[in-house]
Amino acid sequence: MTIPHDVVALDRTLFSKELNLQADALSSLARASFESLRTGNCPGREFTGWFDWPMTHGFALEQEIQTWAKSYKPNYDLVVVVGIGGSYLGAKSISDILLGPGDSVLNRSGKKIVFAGQNMSESALGDLLKLMELKSPVINVISKSGTTTEPGVAFRILKSAMERRYGKEVAAERIIATTDASKGALRKLAQESGFKTFIVPENVGGRYSVLTAVGLVPLALGGIDTKALLDGAHAAFEGFKKPELSGTAKVALEYAQCRTAAWNAGKVNEVITYPEPRMRNLVEWLKQLYGESDGKNGKGLLPVSLECTMDLHSLGQYLQEGPRSMMETFLAVENPRNSRERILVPELNHNTDELKYLENMGLDQINDAAMKATRVAHAKGGVPCLEIRTKDLSPASLGSLIAMYETSCAVGGLMLGVNPFDQPGVEAYKTSLFSLLGKPGY
């Protein structure tokens, strides 16, 4: 499938004149940062395997995974992904958009994906255990080390439940491990138990791993067109190879320049505003991507999400008249529907509710207008506003969007002077937890 190179567009008209000038002045720095990334000369270069991934490994891997998934023997209707952070957010963002929440009574497809190991809530895990009893589940446990507390605890519990239900041998056929190629606790357990395994690549960090086996295995098990996802990402990465950037590739660099200009001008928050409830976890993925890449050495914009129009009736007041501590980026979608069914505002024979002017308009059209109206209102209130607009929420467009965001985030981190691929601060709470709970050696 050939995907256009300009699936993603950037509108800077309401970003303020000064910030646009400052962003433009950063173009050489952005270009140099990008070149250091492309040529593998940047800080954290050992974790830049995600760049151009479809071409270097992705397409071959995708074919391998789909071939395996199509001949996978166990009957299942529920994929339980056990992982935390980068080990689940990418797959969750895509499956939420394309399949809907996995515990919903509404069935958009025969197979559902749910996620565990992100917390240690007894209530949440209890609900999941009940859901698994109602279904025929398989488990995809994703962990490089196999010793991270949350997924480790969840996997112990879910594996026991599977073994009680199916017996040890059949349970093992229903467990797929995505882990380090050779070392670590999960690799060892998988070998001993005979789990099917896939590899967490050495040179791709968690938050950049959605297009590797980490994301592709659960998505393929859920029946999603992972080939189209890679095609979309590939189209975007190809764009970066041209001497003169245009389309999606140009957006990546310009967006990084705008964010850097906002940071330089004293902004500390980036509000990311999106139009569809099912895009919530796509923005959660963005929050990890940006929060972990930028947030170090006292630097970085805090990514904050805003669901349009819902959250305008909670945080709208603050955005309009609170401290001017933020820039805002609207992630708009030209055609957000999954299905062809339309919902129009019905006609009434009266105008008591003052909505006659909307009759026969499609909801998506009103929703998109609301995003534009909000951007105008917030810009008037002194918030520098960008719009990133993507064509639709198809797997291919999502692939392009992911490649754009990954590259833009990496370039922006390099411009900020940080290593966008490490996360040294994540260890602090783990160490504190181990010592509080009495883990030997802490």
Added chain:
Amino acid sequence: MTIPHDVVALDRTLFSKELNLQADALSSLARASFESLRTGNCPGREFTGWFDWPMTHGFALEQEIQTWAKSYKPNYDLVVVVGIGGSYLGAKSISDILLGPGDSVLNRSGKKIVFAGQNMSESALGDLLKLMELKSPVINVISKSGTTTEPGVAFRILKSAMERRYGKEVAAERIIATTDASKGALRKLAQESGFKTFIVPENVGGRYSVLTAVGLVPLALGGIDTKALLDGAHAAFEGFKKPELSGTAKVALEYAQCRTAAWNAGKVNEVITYPEPRMRNLVEWLKQLYGESDGKNGKGLLPVSLECTMDLHSLGQYLQEGPRSMMETFLAVENPRNSRERILVPELNHNTDELKYLENMGLDQINDAAMKATRVAHAKGGVPCLEIRTKDLSPASLGSLIAMYETSCAVGGLMLGVNPFDQPGVEAYKTSLFSLLGKPGY
């Protein structure tokens, strides 16, 4: 039911010495602000009807609503609440905690509550229409005016669907309107159509309205013990009548002092960290409460939510090492379970996953330790950290918590020098939308 006056506690030990001193120095201002609220002498005094609400109106109203709900004729298993902002967030926060998401296949109770009218997503409304077809729904439409765009559009569509299914007359029996006592579009429509109605009180703003008919009607229809909810709130409000504040009442004022001290010291964000996925919408309710009350005249902390431990693997790095722009409040729960079933970490005959030290420990215990560990780690990273701890998530404790937060938020807004009960900035995007869509007169 008699509820203790100290269901909610505050731990300031990791808020930093300087900020604690500054917070203490604000105690006279807090006390004076509270007195102006209690005696009705504060800015926005016409919207302070929520204070002491159970005693003044709530208990009588609750009895009226429950009596009606118990004799309500139509058979139903789904309550569809149509409302936005303050018209749904309170009920949603409580129903999520006590009943779980309304579209889940897991049935914690016979009746489920779902929410519409918060956005204009065709996909989301399409899903809801499908869910309603699978169930026997009633609709509770909540709007003071009846002309707000999002719930107005959703109600047009859902009402048409109900009328096609049940016929006009039976559909009308399945629609309950909560609206202004005498005027407005929804009042007029309800009169013409014969909907059962309840009243949105004149002297309580949306974000403070959860204990009025706005919250009580859907919660009663969902089978929740609304009497206990009011008992809990009443216990907290009674605490404010003592000359010397203690327990929950004391927490309210001290928490307001701490937030104000953080703002005065240059913080712009408050991260609200919570331990249970089903508390997410309680924190969304808090985000509206604080965002709309404080965020004006260039002032106020931006409320940002963090789900523990999930979001530590996305925003944890930023919290640990990013800009020191935030304070953090941990909303802990002593005993968060709804049921008596426990989930313990199972024993294994090996320690490959390095989790042997957690064997036979309950997940809730580990989860609570993780919250404490995170507070220690973030405080070490230079984030001033508070803990608000509540006994459990029972209706009574939630009532106390709500009364505490409402009062604390109002007092804090007054200390900040704003009117905590208006929201002038919310109109800006509406006006912008009307003009973009061509509403007559805009």
